[in-house]
Amino acid sequence: MKRKSIRGKRSKKSKVLAPQLPRPYHAARSTYTDHLGWSRGNELDPFSKRRLMRVGIIGFAGSGKTTIFNALAGIGGDVAPGKAGRINLREVQVPDARIDKLSLMYQPKKTIYASIQLADLPGQAPGSGGGFDANSIAKMREMDLLVIVARAFDNPYINAPIDPASEIGGMLAELLLADYTVVEKKVMRLRKEAAKGTERDLFEQLFATLEAEQWLSTLELSEQSLELLTGFRLLTLKPVLVVLNTPEDKADHDSASELIEPLSSFEAPIFALSAKLEAEIAELDPEEQLAFLAEIGIQGTARDRFIRAAYKSLDLISFFTVGEDEVRAWTVQRGANAQTSAGKIHTDLSKRFIRAEHMTCADLIELGSEAKVKEAGKFSLKGKEYITQDGDILHIRAS
Ligand SMILES: Nc1nc2c(ncn2[C@@H]2O[C@H](COP(=O)(O)OP(=O)(O)O)[C@@H](O)[C@H]2O)c(=O)[nH]1
Ligand SMILES: [Mg+2]
Structure with a gap:
C-alpha cells in the first residue's frame, strides 16, 4: 500500500476521567440547515x-x-x-475535566465549555468512482479539520465489501485530486504569463508535491506562503482524523486493534468506535452512561476522546476565566499571546490591556483556592507578550 502522509501524528490513547458533570454538556445550541450560511465571523480568518x-x-x-x-x-x-446534499450542523461542547473541577469549586451561575462545530457532509456512493461533486468539495474547503469515516461493520444496505483501507485511500485520493485541479489551473496560468517570483515558485512547489501524490501539509511552508494560500482553502493543508466505524463487539481501541493494524500506513490518527453503540450511549443520562460503559468494559465514551482529539489536532488550547458568575473556557490558537487571548473575551480588553493576572488551573485545583495559590507564590502578573498556555487561568486588567 502506498504511504500517505497526512499532517498529525498518531495520538496516544487518552484516558478519560469519569465525568462529574455539573450539567449535561450536550445542551448546546443547534442549527440545522442545508447551506453554509451560518458563519458569523470573517470566512477567511479561522481565528476571527x-x-x-x-x-x-x-x-x-x-x-x-x-x-x-x-x-x-x-x-x-x-x-x-440522509437526504442528498443536506448538511447537518451542530455546535458541540468540548469535554474538559478541568472545567468540571473549576465549576465544582466556584459553583458559578454559568459554566461554559469550549465548543466546536460539527458538520455532517454529504457522502459519496461506495464504488461509485464518480468522485465528489464541486459543491461537496466547496463545502469541505470551509472546514478546519476533516474527519474521514471508514466502514468496518457489515451494512446490509451497502452492496460493497467491508474494506476500510480502500475507503480511506479513496477519500484521501479525492482530496488530493481536488487540490491538484486547483493548483494545476493556477500553475498553468502563471506559466502562460511567464510569471516570476514568490507566487510562481510557491505554486510550482505545490504542483510538484501533488503530482508526487504527497500532501501539501508535508511541506514546511512559511507564514507568508500560507497567507498567500488562505483564499484557496486547500484540502491537503487541513488536518485529518480517521474514524473507523467498527462492529459493536469491537468498539474500543484494544478489541479493534486487529482492524486498525492494516491501516497503520496512513499517518492520520485513527479512532476506532462503533457509531451505533455511541449513538445508543448518547441517549442515556450521564449516570446510566457510566453504568453501561462499566458493564461492557469500556473506559469513557469514544465521544469524549474523539472531540478532545479533534480540538487538539486543530492546534487549539484553552485558557479559563473563573468567578462566581461564570467559569469559562476560551479557545485560542497555540502560540497566542496574552493580549490576543484577552481579545477573545472582549476587543476592549485587548485594546486596553495592562496586565494579566495569572495562575495555572493545575495549581488552583491542587491548592484549592486563589488565596492559597497566592500564598504559595504561584500567582503572577503577565505582560502583553506572554504566550498563553493551555490550562492558564487569566484575569485581564485593563485601563
Ligand atoms: N451495525 C451498525 N450499523 C451502523 C453503524 N453505524 C451506522 N450504522 C447503520 O448504517 C446505516 C447508514 O448509516 P448512516 O449514519 O446513515 O451513514 P451515512 O450515509 O454515512 O451518513 C444506518 O442504517 C445505520 O443505522 C454501526 O456502527 N454498526
Ligand atoms: Mg448521512
Whole structure:
C-alpha cells in the first residue's frame, strides 16, 4: 500500500476521567440547515473572534457519518438515510475535566465549555468512482479539520465489501485530486504569463508535491506562503482524523486493534468506535452512561476522546476565566499571546490591556483556592507578550 502522509501524528490513547458533570454538556445550541450560511465571523480568518472551528465529517455513503454526527452531538437514536446534499450542523461542547473541577469549586451561575462545530457532509456512493461533486468539495474547503469515516461493520444496505483501507485511500485520493485541479489551473496560468517570483515558485512547489501524490501539509511552508494560500482553502493543508466505524463487539481501541493494524500506513490518527453503540450511549443520562460503559468494559465514551482529539489536532488550547458568575473556557490558537487571548473575551480588553493576572488551573485545583495559590507564590502578573498556555487561568486588567 502506498504511504500517505497526512499532517498529525498518531495520538496516544487518552484516558478519560469519569465525568462529574455539573450539567449535561450536550445542551448546546443547534442549527440545522442545508447551506453554509451560518458563519458569523470573517470566512477567511479561522481565528476571527466569533468563528467556531469546523469539523467536517466525510466518507462514503453508508459508512455511518450521520450516526457518528448524532452520537457526537449527543442526539442519539437511529438515523434515517440522509437526504442528498443536506448538511447537518451542530455546535458541540468540548469535554474538559478541568472545567468540571473549576465549576465544582466556584459553583458559578454559568459554566461554559469550549465548543466546536460539527458538520455532517454529504457522502459519496461506495464504488461509485464518480468522485465528489464541486459543491461537496466547496463545502469541505470551509472546514478546519476533516474527519474521514471508514466502514468496518457489515451494512446490509451497502452492496460493497467491508474494506476500510480502500475507503480511506479513496477519500484521501479525492482530496488530493481536488487540490491538484486547483493548483494545476493556477500553475498553468502563471506559466502562460511567464510569471516570476514568490507566487510562481510557491505554486510550482505545490504542483510538484501533488503530482508526487504527497500532501501539501508535508511541506514546511512559511507564514507568508500560507497567507498567500488562505483564499484557496486547500484540502491537503487541513488536518485529518480517521474514524473507523467498527462492529459493536469491537468498539474500543484494544478489541479493534486487529482492524486498525492494516491501516497503520496512513499517518492520520485513527479512532476506532462503533457509531451505533455511541449513538445508543448518547441517549442515556450521564449516570446510566457510566453504568453501561462499566458493564461492557469500556473506559469513557469514544465521544469524549474523539472531540478532545479533534480540538487538539486543530492546534487549539484553552485558557479559563473563573468567578462566581461564570467559569469559562476560551479557545485560542497555540502560540497566542496574552493580549490576543484577552481579545477573545472582549476587543476592549485587548485594546486596553495592562496586565494579566495569572495562575495555572493545575495549581488552583491542587491548592484549592486563589488565596492559597497566592500564598504559595504561584500567582503572577503577565505582560502583553506572554504566550498563553493551555490550562492558564487569566484575569485581564485593563485601563
Ligand atoms: N451495525 C451498525 N450499523 C451502523 C453503524 N453505524 C451506522 N450504522 C447503520 O448504517 C446505516 C447508514 O448509516 P448512516 O449514519 O446513515 O451513514 P451515512 O450515509 O454515512 O451518513 C444506518 O442504517 C445505520 O443505522 C454501526 O456502527 N454498526
Ligand atoms: Mg448521512
